Amino acid sequence: MIETALVVVIVICLIALILAALLARNLLSQDEGTPKMREVSDAIKVGAEAFIKRQYSTIAIIAIILAVVIFVVYYFTGQQSLAVYTAVSYIIGATCSAVAGVVAMSIAVRTNIRTAAAAQHSDGKALDYSFRGGAISGLIITSMSLLGVSLTYIALGANPQTTPFVILGFGFGASFVALFAQLGGGIYTKAADVGADLVGKVEAGIPEDDVRNPATIADLVGDNVGDCAGRGADLFESTAAENIGAMILGVALFPVFGVNGVLFPIVMCSLGLLASMIGILTVKGKDGADPMDALNRGYYITAIISAVFLFFGVQWLLGAATGWLYFFYAGLVGIVLSVCFLRVTLYYTDHHYRPVKEIADASETGAATNIITGFSVGLETTAIPAILIAISLLLSYWFGSMTGIESGGLYGTAVATVGMLMVCAYVLAMDTFGPIADNAGGIVEMSGAPEEVRKRMDSLDAAGNTTKALTKGYAIGSASLAVFLLFNAYMADISKLTAKAFDVVNLASVPVFVGALLGAMLVFLFASFAIRAVSKTAQSVIEAVRIQFKNPGIMAGTQKPDYAAVIDITTQGALRNMVLPGVLVIGFPIFIGVTMRHEALAGFLMVATITGILLALILNNSGGAWDNAKKFIESGAHGGKKSEAHKAAVIGDTLGDPFKDTAGPSLHVLIKLLATLSLVLAPLFI
Amino acid sequence: MIETALVVVIVICLIALILAALLARNLLSQDEGTPKMREVSDAIKVGAEAFIKRQYSTIAIIAIILAVVIFVVYYFTGQQSLAVYTAVSYIIGATCSAVAGVVAMSIAVRTNIRTAAAAQHSDGKALDYSFRGGAISGLIITSMSLLGVSLTYIALGANPQTTPFVILGFGFGASFVALFAQLGGGIYTKAADVGADLVGKVEAGIPEDDVRNPATIADLVGDNVGDCAGRGADLFESTAAENIGAMILGVALFPVFGVNGVLFPIVMCSLGLLASMIGILTVKGKDGADPMDALNRGYYITAIISAVFLFFGVQWLLGAATGWLYFFYAGLVGIVLSVCFLRVTLYYTDHHYRPVKEIADASETGAATNIITGFSVGLETTAIPAILIAISLLLSYWFGSMTGIESGGLYGTAVATVGMLMVCAYVLAMDTFGPIADNAGGIVEMSGAPEEVRKRMDSLDAAGNTTKALTKGYAIGSASLAVFLLFNAYMADISKLTAKAFDVVNLASVPVFVGALLGAMLVFLFASFAIRAVSKTAQSVIEAVRIQFKNPGIMAGTQKPDYAAVIDITTQGALRNMVLPGVLVIGFPIFIGVTMRHEALAGFLMVATITGILLALILNNSGGAWDNAKKFIESGAHGGKKSEAHKAAVIGDTLGDPFKDTAGPSLHVLIKLLATLSLVLAPLFI
Secondary structure (H helix, E strand, O other): OOOHHHHHHHHHHHHHHHHHHHHHHHHHOOOOOOHHHHHHHHHHHHHHHHHHHHHHHHHHHHHHHHHHHHHHHHHHOOOHHHHHHHHHHHHHHHHHHHHHHHHHHHHHHHHHHHHHHHHOOOHHHHHHHHHHHHHHHHHHHHHHHHHHHHHHHHHOOOOOOOHHHHOHHHHHHHHHHHHHHHHHHHHHHHHHHHHHHHHHHHHHOOOOOOOOOOOHHHHHHHHHHHHHHHHHHHHHHHHHHHHHHHHHHHHHOHHHHOHHHHHHHHHHHHHHHHHHHHHHHHOOOOOOOOHHHHHHHHHHHHHHHHHHHHHHHHHHHHOOOOOHHHHHHHHHHHHHHHHHHHHHHHHHHOOOOHHHHHHHHHHHHOHHHHHHHHHHHHHHOOHHHHHHHHHHHHHHHHHHHHOOOOOHHHHHHHHHHHHHHHOHHHHHHHHHHHHHHHHHHHHHHHOOOOHHHHHHHHHHHHHHHHHHHHHHHHHHHHHHHHHHHHHHHHHHHHHHHHOOOOOOOEOOOHHHHHHHHHHHHHHHHHHHHHHHHHHHHHHHHHHHHHHHHOOHHHHHOOOOOOHHHHHHHHHHHHHHHHHHHHHHHHHHHHHHHHHHHHHHHHHHHHHHHHHHHHHHHHHHHHHHHHHHHHHHHHOOHHHOOOOHHHHHHHHHHHHHHHHHHHHHHHHHHHHHHHHHHHHHOHHHHO | OOOHHHHHHHHHHHHHHHHHHHHHHHHHOOOOOOHHHHHHHHHHHHHHHHHHHHHHHHHHHHHHHHHHHHHHHHHHOOOHHHHHHHHHHHHHHHHHHHHHHHHHHHHHHHHHHHHHHHHOOOHHHHHHHHHHHHHHHHHHHHHHHHHHHHHHHHHOOOOOOOHHHHOHHHHHHHHHHHHHHHHHHHHHHHHHHHHHHHHHHHHHOOOOOOOOOOOHHHHHHHHHHHHHHHHHHHHHHHHHHHHHHHHHHHHHOHHHHOHHHHHHHHHHHHHHHHHHHHHHHHOOOOOOOOHHHHHHHHHHHHHHHHHHHHHHHHHHHHOOOOOHHHHHHHHHHHHHHHHHHHHHHHHHHOOOOHHHHHHHHHHHHOHHHHHHHHHHHHHHOOHHHHHHHHHHHHHHHHHHHHOOOOOHHHHHHHHHHHHHHHOHHHHHHHHHHHHHHHHHHHHHHHOOOOHHHHHHHHHHHHHHHHHHHHHHHHHHHHHHHHHHHHHHHHHHHHHHHHOOOOOOOEOOOHHHHHHHHHHHHHHHHHHHHHHHHHHHHHHHHHHHHHHHHOOHHHHHOOOOOOHHHHHHHHHHHHHHHHHHHHHHHHHHHHHHHHHHHHHHHHHHHHHHHHHHHHHHHHHHHHHHHHHHHHHHHHOOHHHOOOOHHHHHHHHHHHHHHHHHHHHHHHHHHHHHHHHHHHHHOHHHHO
């Protein structure tokens, strides 16, 4: 018999998929614009699909090797019964994560052309289409994550006390694919972007998105494979990993809540999905209005409905505790934290506030001061988010403890995480909207559409930039909570394996301290590799474009540049350069765990996470602030385009590119990957 | 009766002081060069002395407030007997640290003119003088640190089981003054440097160190107050804090070694001082030879003699243990680590190796790629040092455990730290040599000396840049070991205060995890403030210079610019902007300790330290690499001066300035300050 709670989850997910299908049908029936637009869009589609195909082939090879490793580890550490289950759930997780990425990308490349076409007449419609494109991705990804966890749970026995430990493989599979998807896509998108800019704008002196630049299509492809596919995979695995982690913590509360405590996280996330659907449907573009107004309204509606659902959900599933109301408060902490993270990110990356203004001012004295100021802003942005995370953890732990249940404090932090992830589908919609609008803008530009159409797209593009920055803030905030929960799941897992309570990670012992030091180091080293991969790949792009520019026909505009050649080179470079950092972050923790055992690995994990969160904030926010300082100057401040200040701001923006779109988002995935990896390979480390 | 061991320490220190006096007498009797040189040098001296005077007045005010706080804390937490002792030893430590800074600066401003004069005839002599200037500082600072600790120990009762806990105040006083000295000096030197460059080279198009630029003298003053006084105070407190920490750990071994285990660290450091004296005396400049050859030879001689002394020292003081030889091995680990750190830093910052070459290559495609590459190099530089520190800690702990003594492992890490700090005086000599050579180069340039003299100074200046980078590597390496030791001292201190073993810092508990997160955050926030302070102060410098440049007489060279006005503005800016970050790093840990108690504070401390070490490596090494990439291009690579690549490299170098000379070195001090602060205010946190 399947629990009512599971039925609720499955039904809501099916509703979400139906809504997504309806939205997609409506969207696909819209006008596809001028032949010129279609030509550009087709080129993007072909390039994106080719990249994704080759990327996932590469990932598949590494994934299969790891599946064998997992099987062998379980088989030869006396866990034969788990070996097949874990390996299979790993493969399912990896496959679902890959599908999530492909879906996000496919929707995006079909939506951008329709958005561009709509922008010919109405900016309200353009917003509607691009946001709905994002919404389709958000709904499909979130419901696939929930369905994947639920169905794997049912398939593997649905025993509330043991199955959560078996479906760990699903979470690791999801993280694993997400890492490579985000890393490879991130390298691709920024190598193409940086390469196109340096060789086009700087060397040849032609504008951005100029048709003569052979790297422009690669640049537009990058938005789809990096931003859409990457963040899709990222949030897919956030939801999956967090749900599984919270279910494991729920096992400890089995005596109090029975199966309800175990299923609570996925039920709440599905209720959040329902709230997101309502929020999504309220978003309606209006000609001449600021797109952010509609998007923000939808977000607040989603958050408020989520809070209401949270109340009833807690009452229903955790009502067995007399102090259940405290769990509701803990969940509210998560919802409020998600709003706070968005506001803080806005403050640091929007030109209405001090930080971006400061960077724009500093551009007056050149690139050096622009970058010094931007970097110091980036470092500064760690403060408030860290304090917010600290308060949320302490508060939700305290609320949990007030319920009077043993381990209630820890479960309180899990409920807060669940609360934060309830709005996930809406956030994904808002996020994917950004690259779609960006792409549509590129199509409009390259198809030579009239000035007014470009202007319409500019305002949408600016909103897209803002939402991209905001959702990165959300992603890192939810990752921090999720990871704290995954630690505790790791400790519970080790305790179960060793049949001995593992509840102390003593940082004062030499091995744990050394583990912690190496964990922090790994994060910096990974960021170094990711950033270097962009500059190496960009170098290949630059060389390829230079060769084409030597052909006078291309510069004169009489001959079409060979876009495909550049796409091919970027693809090769991105795939080659993603392997080293990827293998590093999988191999290094295994090495630590095997040589220094589980407690040192726990220290490694925790400090890697702390450093990862803070470094991701630095990279994302400084990158976003540089980008918007440039846009602010382009809008006329400090002498506008062609001023010296603008030149300086362009350099800052280029530096920020690999920060905010390659290394930063990859770190989000990295910190979760480390946790799920440790969980799955735990038998190796005891 | 005073122990023989203490007599040895005091005698060696006195010998060192006599040697310093002899070297100084000889140096001061040398030629002071042309009247033009003297004019420049006098201006530097006046500016440096004025800054130091005002800086220490500001520091004194904050120091006195803290002395009262310390007294009150001890008095009202039932430790009345310790209140006066701790406050007094704090004041002595602070005073000695201040004197160390003043001495380093005074020697430097007197040596630079003599070095410049010597360069008129011989580069060998110029090396001799500048290195001896550094040696005088190194000898005085190290012996003052050792004398300070020993005499305070004697004055406060010389009870080997209790006095080490009382002289903690000395260590904190030293750290406290070092922080402000390094921070204020660091802000001063880079604000003047960046300001002078941006307004002179970039805006007005006049060369570096041009007499017409009113900010040049401030720039030269900066070398003295930032590099000489700052690093002097830094290594003074490293030695002091490490000795006190190791003495506290020695208390635990009192049953085995008696007083010898407690006095071991200071005895070994004094033997290291003796070895350094020998090393210093072997350094002899040779015309036309690479100065680095002589300096490196001296270093290796010092290290080898230290190793020999280490053997006999361990046998003498720790011979009571049958496994004493293992302690010798642990000490060797420290000496070897110091050599490794120097080699790694050399690899990352010297233009003969891949990293700097890569940055120079990347400059071809502009400032953005120069900076992206440099930053990724910076991130990469965390890897090998972290692994080295990890291996050293594990290995010395293991050696210590092999002695079979209880707590032997921990003492093994203390012995390794002692080993690393034995060469301290020599390293300081090498370090202070850098800014002296830099200053002498500036004097030669500004006094309009002939081309050949400038060339001679250039090669010395380049060596100075290298040694400056190397010694920063050494400082951070020794700080990491010292801090691990200080943690353990902190835990011993808390155990003593609460009369309950405190030996677990459980990172899995929410408050400790939160403390750890906030500790890491504090490091980033502090770096942000330090970097921002430079750009703010540089902005004032730029404005002040712009006003003077409006006077046509100055640009024509007919009228002397008002150097003093710029010095004054830089002084004000540096002092104003050092207060906020300084107060932050003192107030924040107190807040954490008071609200979340001693275990959370321990988590805070340890993770702040880990992050601080790694961030300091990133900032120091990327800054050094950018600097040397620029110099490499200036030497003719990639089109030489005036090429586009050079322009790009200058931007990278300017960004690196506040990284490597303000934020990075201040972080060295910060991490030790956090530890000594927690130690001294421990009664507040129980």
